Amino acid sequence: MRKLSIGVISVLLGVFLAVGVFAGGSKEAAAGGTGKSTLEIFSWWTAGGEADGLNAMFDIYRSKYPGVEIINATVAGGAGTNAKAVLATRLAGGDPPDGFQLHAGLEVEKYDPEKYIMPLDSLYASEGLDKVFPKDLLTLLKYKGHYWGVPANIHRANVMWYNKKVFADNNLQPPKTWDDFFKVADVFKSKGIIPLVIGTKEGWEAGHTFETILISTLGADGYRGLWTGKTSWSDAKVTQALQIFKRLLPYVNSDYSALTWDQAAQYLVDNKGAMHIMGDWTDGWFTSKSYKGYGWQPVPGTAGIYDALSDSFAVPKGAKHEQNALNWVKVVGSKAGQEAFNPKKGSIPARTDCNPALFNDYLQSAMKDWSTDAIVPSVVHGAAAVEKWATVYKDILNTFATKGDVASTQQALLQAAKENGGA
Template sequence: MRMVAVLAVAALLTASSCGSGDDDKPPPSTVEVFTWWAEGGEKAGLDALVTRFNADCPGQRFENGAVAGGAGVNAKQALTQRMARHDPPDTFQAHAGAEMTDYIDAGQVEDLTAYYDSWGLREALPAGLIDDLTVHGKIYSIPANIHRANVIWTNPTVLSRAGITAPPNDLPSFIANLSALKAAGIEAPLALGRDWTQLMLLEAVLITDLGPDGFAGLFTGETDWSGSPVTKAINDFTVLLSYGNLDRDTLDWPQAERLLIDGQAGYQLMGDWEAADLTAKGFPGYGWFTFPGNGKTFQWLADSFTLSTGASNISGTECWLKTVSSASGQQAFNAAKGSIPARTDIPSTGFSPYQRSAMADWKSTTPVPSCAHGSACSQPWQTAVNAALNAFSTTHDPKTLQSALAQAATQFIRE
């Protein structure tokens, strides 16, 4: 017994000595942040946000749960698998808007409404954006940014060699420019990637041919997917595809972007994360313009973050979300990523010429959502549309594509 007592006292003294001094700080708590930001401007933006998080949240450690894949295609599949086995990350990236519906209905994300009040977000964010984020009177995500989807990026050198010196005013002029590039020896004037990037292109054409209200109505049931305006848009879309690279279904957007950088294409339609990515890859001399015929329409999407139901580190996740929502966090993140802040109280100083232009447009143009990026449609609806586009790559049948799109809308609008 005496030996046991001696050992116990020794152990207590050892623990006491190890617990004294500045060197004995508790190990940091890990916050797993699940995103699809794995390269280029997206990764640069995430790194800037993590630096801000490390400064704002001492005692917390960022754990990168990124899964690569444009628009989150691969990440969403991995997240679905984790949710099914009840192994959620502490927080995950999701597109604000309709894409959040499935997570909310499944009880996989927590209500964050109280944070909007305590962190002053109702004053810092546009009222319209907060309305779009609200589901049944509650808010379940915090937006980090605003992106614009309907942007054409250009290689000015390639264009000038074909005698093209100004952006096209309308869709027929754009097609004429594509034809001129082809005549000048550019085999694939329009750089294209896989299904979701083709959906972005189709959406831009739909905005041109239907107008912003008609386009938005496609996702509320007010516009008929079987109507003649959609038929025209699909035919225009088919013409544009004929000027694209034949290997488009095997490329993600950065690989398609490489065609633009290397001078093998003159144009690429992509979200404005491409601005930062082109600069990061040593191609700062790009040009840009809103998709021809879209006029004063801003097709928006927003990356947002959640608090997962069952998160293992709630306090750390709260600190991550507060950093994401803060003026300093959004300044650092968006300046690096190429998007613009969701907050309206951040000056444009320090942002690129493109970002300053987008910040001005966000205040003056007509906003419409994007199915390709979850602000207009749910994930199952998005999956059905991408499947229809994949099938179209094989059948090349516009009527079948329109029928599939109309069938998907009938199914998901009624649900």
């Protein structure tokens, strides 16, 4: 990422403040201070279940710290598309929020954590978090020997959601393999039902879909190897994944480039679409829409593999209300906070001691799979690769969704991997 001069940062920051890009739309709210004891929490959770889950966690915080005014500083854009750039500018400009959303894993590298973020090792010890989070998650959370954020949840990326009614009406079963997928897709297309709905408006969704296809062709170890250098992007199974993705494109909605993920999911709610590959925040979104006609299964070819990501919250150095921020991440990691947040968000708790009875059927199935499946890290959602590499990956796949050139796309991925430390 190109470094910005102090002058440019100042100008950009002034523009953001002037237009009220931060929650509340006022300069006072953006600065996180109105003379009262405040807590400014920065995230990109604005849609359906994710907003409901965040508000549920805010309610837990208010019950514990009633004298603190919470400023909900959200910047719309799935997967943090817009929020990450705003946050980086705020950190560099000396105007950090009190706490901010951060995908667990290598995404933290983007924010130069040793300079801008407070390590939370002592909080992990005092709150016993190192005893209630799974070992694999603790490994994912550590970067350069420190914990930089407290996870609120675990999400699964490789889920295929489907409309139960359109499958039943056509006497079809959800596909377990890609061959079966194309058979049912042909039936739906002939009936005027969109076989696979997708929205790529925000630039990350094509990369999300493709990472699940990579998992299906490479398997858990092969997919992990793409991000460690053990698997080459020239591998024939990467070619196979690109060919599958290209073959999918004629079966998707024609307006895909104009839609966000949730707008695309509306096709299932309206009984106009059959399947949707998206993370399990979709479960929270469906719940927020009071829609119950959906089923789920792993993306074809990925049964037994859990493509994982985790939303965490970090505390920046120089936070205006540091103690309030530390109390916030305590709530995020607490049993009460996770039990309030996750059923609405459509995710499972990061803690291992939460009550499964509080969660719906999908989330209970995800809890079971999390405990038994092979775990692989999502690249689109910050776990598998540093932000620079993940961004290039997303850009390449966005172009592929438009042009469908397998050979040039594979070569571009191979070159990008070499430039970013891959194979």
